[in-house]
Amino acid sequence: LGFEPAACDGASLVRTAPDSKRAIYMETMVPLYTAGWSPLYALRRQSDKFVLAPKPEYYNLDADPRETTNRSGQAPAASELRRQLEDLLTHFAQTENHSGERVLSGDEAERLAALGYLAHDGPAPAGELPDPKDMVEVYAAAVKATQLYAAGRYREALGFAEKAAAASDTFATAQQVLANIYVALGRDDDAVRALRKSADANPTLFGLESLARELIRMRRFEQATEALDEAGKMDPDNGNIAILRGDCLAAQGKADEAARLYHQALEQDGNRVGDVAKERLRRLQSR
Numbered sequence: 001l002g003f004e005p006a007a008c009d010g011a012s013l014v015r016t017a018p019d020s021k022r023a024i025y026m027e028t029m030v031p032l033y034t035a036g037w038s039p040l041y042a043l044r045r046q047s048d049k050f051v052l053a054p055k056p057e058y059y060n061l062d063a064d065p066r067e068t069t070n071r072s073g074q075a076p077a078a079s080e081l082r083r084q085l086e087d088l089l090t091h092f093a094q095t096e097n098h099s100g101e102r103v104l105s106g107d108e109a110e111r112l113a114a115l116g117y118l119a120h121d122g123p124a125p126a127g128e129l130p131d132p133k134d135m136v137e138v139y140a141a142a143v144k145a146t147q148l149y150a151a152g153r154y155r156e157a158l159g160f161a162e163k164a165a166a167a168s169d170t171f172a173t174a175q176q177v178l179a180n181i182y183v184a185l186g187r188d189d190d191a192v193r194a195l196r197k198s199a200d201a202n203p204t205l206f207g208l209e210s211l212a213r214e215l216i217r218m219r220r221f222e223q224a225t226e227a228l229d230e231a232g233k234m235d236p237d238n239g240n241i242a243i244l245r246g247d248c249l250a251a252q253g254k255a256d257e258a259a260r261l262y263h264q265a266l267e268q269d270g271n272r273v274g275d276v277a278k279e280r281l282r283r284l285q286s287r
Contacts (some may be wrong), residue, residue, distance in 0.1 A: 020046040023084060031132040035139070036170025036202040038129035043085045050081035052089075054131035130168070138167040142174040149177055154184045165194065169201035176210055188218055205231055205238060212244050216251055224248050239269025243276055255284050 023043040031037035042051040049067070051057040058078035059067040072078050142164040148157035158181050164174035175198030182191035195211040208231040215224035225248060231241050246261035259281060266277040 018046060022046075023081065025085075025088060031135075032129070034171075034173060035135065035168060036129065036172070037132050037135055037168075040132065041085060041089060043081045043088075045081070048075075048077055048081070050078055050085060052082065052085050053133070054128065055133060056082065135168065135171075138164050138171065138174070141167075142171065142177060145174070145181070146177050149181055149184070154181050157181050158185070165197075169197060172198050172202055172204060172207050176207070179210070179214065183214070188214075192218070192220075199227070199230070203230065203234070205234055205240070208234075209240055209244060212248075216244070216248050219251065221248050221252060237268055239265040239273035239277070242268065243273055243280065246280060250280070250284065255287065259284055 023045050026042040026044060027039065029039045032039045038054050040051055040053050042049060044050075047060065047062045049057075049059050049061060050072070056072040056078070057067075057070045058072040058075055058081070059069070060071060060075065060077075061067070141160045145157045145161035145164060148154075148160065157177070161174060161178040161181050164171060165178045168174065175194050179191040179194040182188070182194060191214055192211070195207065195214060199207045199211050208227050212224045212227040212231070215221070215227060225245070228241055228244055228248070231238070235241070242261045242265035246258040246265070249255075249261065250258035262277045262280045262284070265273050266281075270277070
C-alpha cells in the first residue's frame, strides 16, 4: 500500500520457530482502579516470567508451569528481566500516555461495580500501595458481601462488607457495598459515613457521585452539592455531574433550574448520558 511500517514490538506469524528470548510486556491496572492497590507489570518469555510488584515475582515456567514457587532474588534471570522491565516503564513514562485511558462515567462505573469491577478515576493514593497478593482475602470478602446483598441477605452481608472496608479504606467497592447494606438496614447516617470515608481515602468520580446520590436521597442538599463540586473539579464536562445537580434541584421543587441542567447534560455529554437526561426531562414534564 506504500505505507512505511510503524516502529512497534511485533513478530511475524509465519516464522517457523519462536524467539525464546523475546520478552512480552504485560500490565494490569485493575488493582489500582478497583481498590487503590498496586498495579502489576510483567515481562514474559517462553520459559520464564517476572512480575514487578511491591513483592516481586519470578517463575521458571519450564520447571514450574503452575507458578507455585517464586524465585525472585534467587535466579540471575530475574534481575535481567527486572532491568528490562524498568527500562521499558521509564520509556513509557517519558512518552505520551501509551494506554489511551479515559475517565469512565458514573453509570459505566456503576455497571462495572455490579460485575465485580470498579473504575478508579482519581489520583493514586499517597504512600506505598498494597500488594494485590496480600489483599486476596479482602477482595473475597467484598465479593461475598456483594453476592449476599444481591440476594437480600443484608445482615449476613454486613459482616463481610465491614471486614473488607476496615481492611482497606481505598477499596471503593467494599465501601460502596457497605453503604448499600446500611441503606437496606435503615442506617442512612452510617451509609453516608462509609461513602465519605471512601471519597476521602481514594477520591473517584464514582465514589463522589455515589455519595451525592445518597445525600440527595436523604435531602441533605448542601452536602450533596459540596460532593458534586469535588467531582466537578475532577471532570468538569462529565454529564453525570450535571444530571445529579439537576436531581438535587428537582428534589427541592426547582423544576426549571433542574431542566436547564438536564438540557446541559444532553448537549454537553449526550453520548454518555443522553438517555438519562431525556428520561429526567420526561419525568419533570409529567409532574
